[in-house]
Amino acid sequence: ARPTSFYEQMGGADTMKALVEAFYPKVVEHPLLAPLFPENILPVMKKQEMFLTQYFGGPQLYTMQMGHPRMRARHLPFAITPKRAEAWIGCMQQAMEEVIEDEMLRQQMMERLAMTAFFFVNTDEGEV
C-alpha cells in the first residue's frame, strides 16, 4: 500500500488553501520578505497552493499548469539570503501552527520545507 502523503494527512485541498492564506499575510508584513513580492500577491498564492500540493504528495497541479517546477532557478532573480530563508521558514511555521493541529506532522513538514528553503539561498551578500 502507498504511504499516506503529508498532503492527505494535513487534510487535503481545503487545509492547503487555508495554509497558503495564513502564510502570505505574514510574508507581506515581514520587513525582509515584503520588498521582494509584487503588490498583487494573489497570483503568487495560487501558484504556491498548486506547488505545495504536489510538493507534499498531492495532485501534480503546478506541473500541469506551469511545466517543470525548476523552483530554485525560478528564485534566482531574487536575492535569497540565509536571513530571508529563516524569515520565510518563520512565517511558514506560524502559519502551520494556525492551520495544522498535529504537531508531529507540522514538524515533519517544516523539516522538509526548511531544507528546501536553505537550498534556495543564492547569495550571502548585503545586510539581508
Ligand code: HEM
Ligand atoms: C515565488 C521568495 C522559498 C515556492 C517566489 C517569489 C519570491 C519568492 C520573491 C516571486 C514572486 C513573484 O511572482 O514576483 C522566496 C524566498 C524564499 C522562498 C525569499 C526563502 C527561502 C520558497 C520555498 C518554496 C517556494 C521554500 C516552496 C517549497 C515558491 C513558488 C513560487 C515562488 C511556488 C511561485 C513560482 C512561480 O512564479 O511559478 N518566492 N521564496 N518559495 N516561491 Fe518562493
